[in-house]
Structures are given as C-alpha cells and as structure tokens.
Amino acid sequence: MKIQLIINGYKKELEVRPDEYLLDTLRNYNYLSVKRGCDSSSCGVCTVLLDGSPIASCSYLSIKASGHEITTAEGIQKEAAQISTYFGNEGADQCGFCNPALALTVYAMKRELSNPTDEEIRDYLVGNLCRCSGYVGQQRAIRAYLEDTL
Amino acid sequence: MKNVNRGLPSIDGKGLMMGIPAYTDDLADANSLIIKVLRSPHPFAKINKIDTNRASEINGVECVLTYKDFKRIPITRAGQGYPEPSPHDKFILDNYVRYIGDEVAVVAAVDLQTAEKAIKLIEVDYKVLEPVLDFEVAYDNKTIIHDEPEIHEMFPIGFEPKKNVAAAYDMHVGNIDETLKNCDVVYEASFYTQAQAHVMMEPHTANARIDCYGRLVIYSSTQTPYHVRRIISQALQYPLSKIRVIKPRVGGGFGGKQCIHGEFFVSAVTLKTGKPSKLVYTRKEVFESSFSRHPMRFDVKLGATKKGILKGIDVSVLSDTGAYGEHALTVFMVAGAKVLPLYNKVDAVRFGGKVVYTNHTPAGAFRGYGAIQGNYALESAIDMLCEKLSIDPIIFREKNMIKEGESSPIFKIMGEGTEGIEMNVESCKLDYCVKRGHELINWKDKYPFVNGENSKVRGVGMAIAMQGSGIPYIDMASAMIKLNDDGFYNLIIGATDIGQGSDTILAQIAAEVLETDLDKMIVYSSDTDLAPFDCGAYASSTTYVSGNAVVKAAKNMRKMLIKEGARSLDVKEEEIIFDGVLFQTEDGKKSITLSELSNRLFYSEDQQQLVATNSYVGTKSPPPFMAGYVEVEVDTETGVVKVIDYTAVVDCGTTINPLLALGQVEGALAQGIGMTLYEEVLYNQKGGLITNNLMTYRIPTRKEITNMNVEFADSYEETGPYGAKSVGEIGIDTPPAAICNAIYNAVGVRIQSLPVTAENVLMGILKNKEKRNEK
Structure with missing residues (x-):
C-alpha cells in the first residue's frame, strides 16, 4: 500500500506493507542514518523525529506515520556536523552507530527544553543507549554545545 | 605540527554523526537475498531427520542449507593467531545442536517475510538429550557434549572432550602448600562471575557478493578481517585467493566480533546461488547465539605475614565456555597472567583448573578477557585479607605490588595459550596511580564509610589492575605508506578500527614521523585485498603493535624521501634537512618542497611511486596499569547500590591521543560498572536465556553513569610508539572488585557472586543485623 510522508522537508509517496515498521521503510528508501539496534524500542539507535518529537522507528508502524513529518539525520546535516565537533572535542565519539539518533534527539531536546539541567538532559536522552563512551563524555559535549548555542 | 600526545577528534566522527552510510548493512547490495537462521529450541539434541522440502518449494526461497550441505570440517570460530589455541570443535552446521539458539538450518529468500515463512516450514525431528546446564557438574558428566570423532586441538591445550573439557591449564611457582602453611594469616574464599553480554549497539552483520572477477567479497562487522578470510576458506574449502573481506565502520565490538558469526552463512549462500546475500542478527540472536564472557568460579587462598607481606597466592579456576570452546584456554590463562604479576613479591603461586563445556550460549572474547574475572576475585580477596590483618588495604598494596623495573616469574611462564615472555616492566607508574587516586577521591575523609542521608551509607573501595599490549611473537601488524603527488600520503593498514579510533591514532603516529598534518595522511584500513596483514583489534594490541608497525613504515618513507630529496638537489643525503614540508x-642554498618533489617523482624526473612498508611483532607486552577508586552509596533499607563517583588513574604510557584514550577508559569503566551492578544473566530451567533482550538485560544508561574522573599518569614506554602502551581493556578491570570492596566498607557485606543485586546486599545487611543481635 502507499503512504505519504514528508521526509526531511520533502513530500514522498512510499510503498509499504501494512505490517511494516518505519525503520524498515526508511532503510528501504535509503535513509541509512537510521540504524537497527534492538527491535524492541530499548536502545534508541533507530530514533527519528515525528513532527519534531523523537520516536523509536523500529516499533512505529509506517502506515501510522502517514501524513506526518519525519526527520532523520539526513535532514539535520548542519546541526549534526556542529554537534559532532563538541563530541570530538570531548573524546565522546567512538563507534558512532548511535550518534545520528543521538544528534537528532539532542536537536529535538534543544527545541523543547530551554536551558536544561544535567539531570534534565539525562532524562531526555535516557533512551539513547551507548556502550562505547560511558556517557560522561557525551554529557560534557552536550553541555558545551548547549552553552555555546542556546 | 605536533601530532602525538594530542587530543584530536577522531577522523570519522563527524561523518558518522551525520549518518553517512558506512556500516556493514549500509553497504549491502540492494538486491541481497535475506538470510534467516533456524535455531535450536533445545539445549542439547540430535537431529534425527530434517525435511526442507516444503520450505524450498515456497516461491522466492533461493536456498535452504542444512548440515547435509556442508563437508564435515571442524573449525574454531575464534579469531586468533594460527594455529589457534582454541579447539576445533564446531561445524558450520551439524546434526547435533548444543544450546538453545544453536544453528539448525539456513534459509535465503528474496525478502524477510518469505525467509521467515520458509523457516517455519522446515520440519525437524529432534532426539532431545540430557543437557549440562550447571558448569560445576560439567566435568566428567555422563552427558558428553562433544562426542564427534573429527574434533581436535591444534596443539596441546588440555582438550579432553570426553570429559567435557575444552581446555585445562596448571602452573606453579615455589611450593604453595608449604608457603601457606607457614603464613601467619590465610584468607580463603570463592567468587563467581557471570556471562556478561557485549551489547555492542550494532548487531553482528555480514553480507556477501561475487564481484566482476568472480571472487567472493564479504563485508563484515568484524574485529579480525584476516582471520575471517582464513577461517572461511578452511570451513568452506574455498581458495583463500578468491576471498576478499572488507571491514567497513563497525558499531562496537568489545571482543564480541572477534569470533566468526554470520560470515559462514552469507558466504555459503552467495557461493551456492551466485547472488548477493545478507544477514543481520536480531538482538535476540546477538544475546543467545553469538558469544558472551566466560562465567568463572575462583577458589582463592592468600597467605601473608602479620606484618602484611603477601607470601602466597593459590587460585583454582573453573571456567564455562558454553557449547563451543572459542578462546577457552586463552581467556582462562589471562585470568592469571594479567592479574597475578600485580603481586610479584610472593614466594609461591599456584594457578590452574579447567574450562568446561556446558549447553549454554558459547563464551568468547570480551574486553578484559579473563583479567576482569581474575581481578574481581584477587582484589576482593586482598581486601578481605587486609581486614584479617587489620592493615589498610592501600598500604598493603603499596607494599606488595609490582613496581617500575621489576619483573614477575609469571611473565615467562604464562602467555596466551603458550609460554609467555620474560620481561621487566620498564614503565610502571602504579605507585603514582594509587597515590593520585587516593587524593582525587579524598580517601582519607571517606574511608571506610560516611553516613549519608536517611538510610544511606557511602563507602569507598579500590582495586589495582594491569593488562597487556598485544601478544608477543605471535600477533603481527603491518603498515604501508604511499606518497601522492602534491605531497600527501595514504596510510594503508590492516588494523581494525571498531570505534576505538585506531584509524585516527595510527594516522597521528604516521603524521608525526613524517612531520605532516593529519589531513595529509589519508587512512584506508581493514580490506584483505588492499591492506597489509594485521591480526586485528584484540588483546590491547593496536596502539602498541600496529602503532609500532606504522612508526617503522613511516621511518622507511622518511628515508626514501630524503634520498629522493638529495637526488633532486644533487647533494648527499647527509646534507639534507627535512621538516615535513621542505628539503x-x-x-639553505638549495631547497625543494615536498609538494614539488612529489610532483617531480610523478611527472618529470626520476619518476617512481614511493611506497614504504613495514611490519611489527612484539617482543614483549608492556602492561598498562591503573588504580580504580569508587565511592558508592548503599541504601540500607533496600540494598540498592549507586556509584557516586569513579576515579581512575591510568598508566598507559604516553597517550597518542589523550581524548580518545579518555574515551576508552570511560567506556570500559561503564562496562565494568555494568557487569558489577546491572547486567544479570538468567537462564530458565530448560536452559534458555531469559535475559535475551534489552528490556531484561540491563546495561547502564546515562542515568546510572554520571560521574567519572579519569587521569593519566606521566609515563613513557621505551618500546612503544612515542612512549605509548595500549589502553583498550585496562579500564574494565577494576570496577567489580573496587565496587564490592566499597560495598563491604559501607555496610560490611561481601558480595562473592556477580552481579551485585539489591536483594543480595539487603540479605547481607539483614544477616549482619541478626549476627549482631545474637551477640
């Protein structure tokens, strides 16, 4: 069946199965920044923004997203690049597999929360797991990014 | 421009955060057949009959493979030097299944739905056998897990499959029984560690295709591309020369991708069908059907004099390798080899035991590789011994631990799978690490505990640790540097970047030797056709072993450049000064820039391509050291333990990139904290893994890991590249012992089985109360 999505600002008509999840749809259509990690909306690497809010695309039916706006890391290249410099400066990027989703979530958080505390940042990003960094470097990087850009 | 000991961002960090396709599945052929694996529902069973007719008949199914489709060639999936110290006890597919999740059959179809449908139509008649689900009764059990006649060891590793023994090892120095008898104080206890899961964010992923030269090209999320090529060739009896393995960006490994996984199946399917194929493990498959940390039991005896001199260490170990013996012996040996030398002044040491098969998920390599298990047991026991002696555990360690310039007989006796190498530790700032950590965590004000708010008590604990830097005389790395016109270079290496940043730090090293900017050193790595050999990313090798190979290759390039510079200026080589830009x-009367020289070599005179190459194999394995200090908060009403602060002071020589080294230590600490406090592994009675997804298996989130303080000691390892030792694993070793010591200091409860659970801590607190009341 066909659905309509606005992906990264562009109207797209996509062919999907009724039982297909958004993660598969997006990867099928070459939005490869969206990663597969756990299949149970526990790890956060498949995060995309639906009308600006983070969702786990591995557990979100594509047909349910029809008519909505989807943002992937491909749609926030400038911001992702900017955030990455802060990660680089704190030794916070390693394998990078969770990073496009984390950049998206930080981008959404920045629009949603004004001047969040450390605890609010952790609460907002708690669904974005990382096994490489130990999180503290990410926290330093995100703080610095927010301080410089808010 | 200084390039080493400089905190530069990793060279791929920006592109990866922007989501540029770079990982194995991002690079799969769009028309790949989708592979699904039928997995065993039984922990141990013989396949009486397997019928694939109905599955094969479905439209869209291209191939169904069972054990009947493969020659019976026993292999090991362990990515290690060859011949491997792991038993060859695995067939790609077999007519026996040995754990819940073991491979039964493989389906390749045009899409996932068809493959899943076909999997369900494969009819298997199993003869269910009595499994061994408890590693403490595995030895000489009436159930023999591996009774196949073809399986074998490559050289003596104590392999005794009829007794369910994958490997065994024993060593001793001095007479331990005599020594312990003469000690004033002896402490004895047992400790258990669990089958921690790696939980790298990218699941095990592989895909294959036949290229236009008719060769098999495998893309794999692997830590060991060259070992993958060798093992695939052996297992499928397919010529090595017709296989190319490419490792794209890898989404984390931690040892979990040091063993072969889906590469067998994509290769077999693509060779059989001629079509591209791909396999991405589900998270359940990653948990159940890849590899875990070896669970172990340690029976420890320590003896000391009244004055606090450690005299003897006696450690008996039982290790559980699960259904197959990947890394069975070597992980076992590292539990001694990279722990025991910490206390090098003892009169006697004994270390030994067995690695047994069970019908559980196979164990394999995992960061720390035995050292974290051994460290937990020994460093917990040391604290308990200190209590018996009424001696401060830090003073005790300072008195008994290894110091710079010293050696240990263990280095010579124990290597990884074979004998080790005698060495002195020429760089060891462990004494500084202990002192500095003591200061940073403010031990004197916090030890042993401070009462917190309400029912909470805060305690501090510590542990010391060591690891290694590669496997001497076995694991080799090599590098190639190519000069391009305009004066920039390619650094082509076999070394395997799995996120730890080796591409970056190896480029930094090459750029340092050639005095050029990092962006003029273009890295290409981990492609078995194009890059020179490297054993891969394991055993804390890359900085030290691959780094030394890069230094040697870059020095060769420098020599070539000076020769050509001299020739172009018509002077002797000795007369040339080269600063990376200008000869x-x-x-100062004669000069030529590198850019001019390289253009000259390409297009005008003395035309030639300059390529320098070199290799390195270690002659020693200088250990990184560290002291880990932790402050925990224990809620005495609930038993819940929280890490308030983790302080680590690390001697990994001079860091090539202090930022990336920091990331290595912080990340490893978090994994160690996870193993200690959160990552419980539960099996059901049938032998199935209950904790097989990220909802039941809890790794730390950013809510639990909030405060770490990592510093590096000022240290220089003469034999390392620019003074560096390795740093990949050392950070993971201390949390289990340090946290358990802190819990003991806080509430007097000694946890002897990991992970620490709130229930166990609370039970301990209640028992202590009872004992006090009885008194």
Whole structure:
C-alpha cells in the first residue's frame, strides 16, 4: 500500500506493507542514518523525529506515520556536523552507530527544553543507549554545545 | 605540527554523526537475498531427520542449507593467531545442536517475510538429550557434549572432550602448600562471575557478493578481517585467493566480533546461488547465539605475614565456555597472567583448573578477557585479607605490588595459550596511580564509610589492575605508506578500527614521523585485498603493535624521501634537512618542497611511486596499569547500590591521543560498572536465556553513569610508539572488585557472586543485623 510522508522537508509517496515498521521503510528508501539496534524500542539507535518529537522507528508502524513529518539525520546535516565537533572535542565519539539518533534527539531536546539541567538532559536522552563512551563524555559535549548555542 | 600526545577528534566522527552510510548493512547490495537462521529450541539434541522440502518449494526461497550441505570440517570460530589455541570443535552446521539458539538450518529468500515463512516450514525431528546446564557438574558428566570423532586441538591445550573439557591449564611457582602453611594469616574464599553480554549497539552483520572477477567479497562487522578470510576458506574449502573481506565502520565490538558469526552463512549462500546475500542478527540472536564472557568460579587462598607481606597466592579456576570452546584456554590463562604479576613479591603461586563445556550460549572474547574475572576475585580477596590483618588495604598494596623495573616469574611462564615472555616492566607508574587516586577521591575523609542521608551509607573501595599490549611473537601488524603527488600520503593498514579510533591514532603516529598534518595522511584500513596483514583489534594490541608497525613504515618513507630529496638537489643525503614540508641543505642554498618533489617523482624526473612498508611483532607486552577508586552509596533499607563517583588513574604510557584514550577508559569503566551492578544473566530451567533482550538485560544508561574522573599518569614506554602502551581493556578491570570492596566498607557485606543485586546486599545487611543481635 502507499503512504505519504514528508521526509526531511520533502513530500514522498512510499510503498509499504501494512505490517511494516518505519525503520524498515526508511532503510528501504535509503535513509541509512537510521540504524537497527534492538527491535524492541530499548536502545534508541533507530530514533527519528515525528513532527519534531523523537520516536523509536523500529516499533512505529509506517502506515501510522502517514501524513506526518519525519526527520532523520539526513535532514539535520548542519546541526549534526556542529554537534559532532563538541563530541570530538570531548573524546565522546567512538563507534558512532548511535550518534545520528543521538544528534537528532539532542536537536529535538534543544527545541523543547530551554536551558536544561544535567539531570534534565539525562532524562531526555535516557533512551539513547551507548556502550562505547560511558556517557560522561557525551554529557560534557552536550553541555558545551548547549552553552555555546542556546 | 605536533601530532602525538594530542587530543584530536577522531577522523570519522563527524561523518558518522551525520549518518553517512558506512556500516556493514549500509553497504549491502540492494538486491541481497535475506538470510534467516533456524535455531535450536533445545539445549542439547540430535537431529534425527530434517525435511526442507516444503520450505524450498515456497516461491522466492533461493536456498535452504542444512548440515547435509556442508563437508564435515571442524573449525574454531575464534579469531586468533594460527594455529589457534582454541579447539576445533564446531561445524558450520551439524546434526547435533548444543544450546538453545544453536544453528539448525539456513534459509535465503528474496525478502524477510518469505525467509521467515520458509523457516517455519522446515520440519525437524529432534532426539532431545540430557543437557549440562550447571558448569560445576560439567566435568566428567555422563552427558558428553562433544562426542564427534573429527574434533581436535591444534596443539596441546588440555582438550579432553570426553570429559567435557575444552581446555585445562596448571602452573606453579615455589611450593604453595608449604608457603601457606607457614603464613601467619590465610584468607580463603570463592567468587563467581557471570556471562556478561557485549551489547555492542550494532548487531553482528555480514553480507556477501561475487564481484566482476568472480571472487567472493564479504563485508563484515568484524574485529579480525584476516582471520575471517582464513577461517572461511578452511570451513568452506574455498581458495583463500578468491576471498576478499572488507571491514567497513563497525558499531562496537568489545571482543564480541572477534569470533566468526554470520560470515559462514552469507558466504555459503552467495557461493551456492551466485547472488548477493545478507544477514543481520536480531538482538535476540546477538544475546543467545553469538558469544558472551566466560562465567568463572575462583577458589582463592592468600597467605601473608602479620606484618602484611603477601607470601602466597593459590587460585583454582573453573571456567564455562558454553557449547563451543572459542578462546577457552586463552581467556582462562589471562585470568592469571594479567592479574597475578600485580603481586610479584610472593614466594609461591599456584594457578590452574579447567574450562568446561556446558549447553549454554558459547563464551568468547570480551574486553578484559579473563583479567576482569581474575581481578574481581584477587582484589576482593586482598581486601578481605587486609581486614584479617587489620592493615589498610592501600598500604598493603603499596607494599606488595609490582613496581617500575621489576619483573614477575609469571611473565615467562604464562602467555596466551603458550609460554609467555620474560620481561621487566620498564614503565610502571602504579605507585603514582594509587597515590593520585587516593587524593582525587579524598580517601582519607571517606574511608571506610560516611553516613549519608536517611538510610544511606557511602563507602569507598579500590582495586589495582594491569593488562597487556598485544601478544608477543605471535600477533603481527603491518603498515604501508604511499606518497601522492602534491605531497600527501595514504596510510594503508590492516588494523581494525571498531570505534576505538585506531584509524585516527595510527594516522597521528604516521603524521608525526613524517612531520605532516593529519589531513595529509589519508587512512584506508581493514580490506584483505588492499591492506597489509594485521591480526586485528584484540588483546590491547593496536596502539602498541600496529602503532609500532606504522612508526617503522613511516621511518622507511622518511628515508626514501630524503634520498629522493638529495637526488633532486644533487647533494648527499647527509646534507639534507627535512621538516615535513621542505628539503634543504644546511646553508639553505638549495631547497625543494615536498609538494614539488612529489610532483617531480610523478611527472618529470626520476619518476617512481614511493611506497614504504613495514611490519611489527612484539617482543614483549608492556602492561598498562591503573588504580580504580569508587565511592558508592548503599541504601540500607533496600540494598540498592549507586556509584557516586569513579576515579581512575591510568598508566598507559604516553597517550597518542589523550581524548580518545579518555574515551576508552570511560567506556570500559561503564562496562565494568555494568557487569558489577546491572547486567544479570538468567537462564530458565530448560536452559534458555531469559535475559535475551534489552528490556531484561540491563546495561547502564546515562542515568546510572554520571560521574567519572579519569587521569593519566606521566609515563613513557621505551618500546612503544612515542612512549605509548595500549589502553583498550585496562579500564574494565577494576570496577567489580573496587565496587564490592566499597560495598563491604559501607555496610560490611561481601558480595562473592556477580552481579551485585539489591536483594543480595539487603540479605547481607539483614544477616549482619541478626549476627549482631545474637551477640
């Protein structure tokens, strides 16, 4: 069946199965920044923004997203690049597999929360797991990014 | 421009955060057949009959493979030097299944739905056998897990499959029984560690295709591309020369991708069908059907004099390798080899035991590789011994631990799978690490505990640790540097970047030797056709072993450049000064830039391509050291333990990139904290893994890991590249012992089985109360 999505600002008509999840749809259509990690909306690497809010695309039916706006890391290249410099400066990027989703979530958080505390940042990003960094470097990087850009 | 000991961002960090396709599945052929694996529902069973007719008949199914489709060639999936110290006890597919999740059959179809449908139509008649689900009764059990006649060891590793023994090892120095008898105080206890899961964010992923030259090209999320090529060739009896393995960006490994996984199946399917194929493990498959940390039991005896001199260490170990013996012996040996030398002044040491098969998920390599298990047991026991002696555990360690310039007989006796190498530790700032950590965590004000708010008590604990830097005389790395026109270079290496940043730090090293900017050193790595050999990313090798190979290759390139510079200026080589940009004579009268020289070599005179290459194999394995200090908060009403602060002071020589080294230590600490406090592994009675997804298996989130303080000691390892030792694993070793010591200091409860659970801590607190009341 066909659905309509606005992906990264562009109207797209996509062919999907009724039982297909958004993660598969997006990867099928070459939005490869969206990663597969756990299949149970526990790890956060498949995060995309639906009308600006983070969702786990591995557990979100594509047909349910029809008519909505989807943002992937491909749609926030400038911001992702900017955030990455802060990660680089704190030794916070390693394998990078969770990073496009984390950049998206930080981008959404920045629009949603004004001047969040450390605890609010952790609460907002708690669904974005990382096994490489130990999180503290990410926290330093995100703080610095927010301080410089808010 | 200084390039080493400089905190530069990793060279791929920006592109990866922007989501540029770079990982194995991002690079799969769009028309790949989708592979699904039928997995065993039984922990141990013989396949009486397997019928694939109905599955094969479905439209869209291209191939169904069972054990009947493969020659019976026993292999090991362990990515290690060859011949491997792991038993060859695995067939790609077999007519026996040995754990819940073991491979039964493989389906390749045009899409996932068809493959899943076909999997369900494969009819298997199993003869269910009595499994061994408890590693403490595995030895000489009436159930023999591996009774196949073809399986074998490559050289003596104590392999005794009829007794369910994958490997065994024993060593001793001095007479331990005599020594312990003469000690004033002896402490004895047992400790258990669990089958921690790696939980790298990218699941095990592989895909294959036949290229236009008719060769098999495998893309794999692997830590060991060259070992993958060798093992695939052996297992499928397919010529090595017709296989190319490419490792794209890898989404984390931690040892979990040091063993072969889906590469067998994509290769077999693509060779059989001629079509591209791909396999991405589900998270359940990653948990159940890849590899875990070896669970172990340690029976420890320590003896000391009244004055606090450690005299003897006696450690008996039982290790559980699960259904197959990947890394069975070597992980076992590292539990001694990279722990025991910490206390090098003892009169006697004994270390030994067995690695047994069970019908559980196979164990394999995992960061720390035995050292974290051994460290937990020994460093917990040391604290308990100190209590018996009424001696401060830090003073005790300072008195008994290894120091710079010293050696240990263990280095010579124990290697990884074979004998080790005698060495002195020429760089060891462990004494500084202990002192500095003591200061940073403010031990004197916090030890042993401070009462917190309400029911909470805060305690501090510590542990010391060591690891290694590669496997000497076995694991080799090599590098190639190519000069391009305009004066920039390619650094082509076999070394395997799995996120730890080796591409970056190896480029930094090459750029340092050639005095050029990092962006003029273009890295290409981990492609078995194009890059020179490297054993891969394991055993804390890359900085030290691959780094030394890069230094040697870069020095060769420098020599070549000076020769050509001299020739172009018509002077002797000795007269040339080269600063990375300009070649000139001492008087400055003659000069040529690198850019001009390289253009000359390409297009005008003395035309030639300059390529320098070199290799390195270690002659020693200088250990990184560290002291880990932790402050925990224990809620005495609930038993819940929280890490308030983790302080680590690390001697990994001079860091090539202090930022990336920091990331290595912080990340490893978090994994160690996870193993200690959160990552419980539960099996059901049938032998199935209950904790097989990220909802039941809890790794730390950013809510639990909030405060770490990592510093590096000022240290320089003569034999390392620019003074560096390795740093990949050392950070993971201390949390289990340090946290358990802190819990003991806080509430007097000694946890002897990991992970620490709130229930166990609370039970301990209640028992202590009872004992006090009885008194």
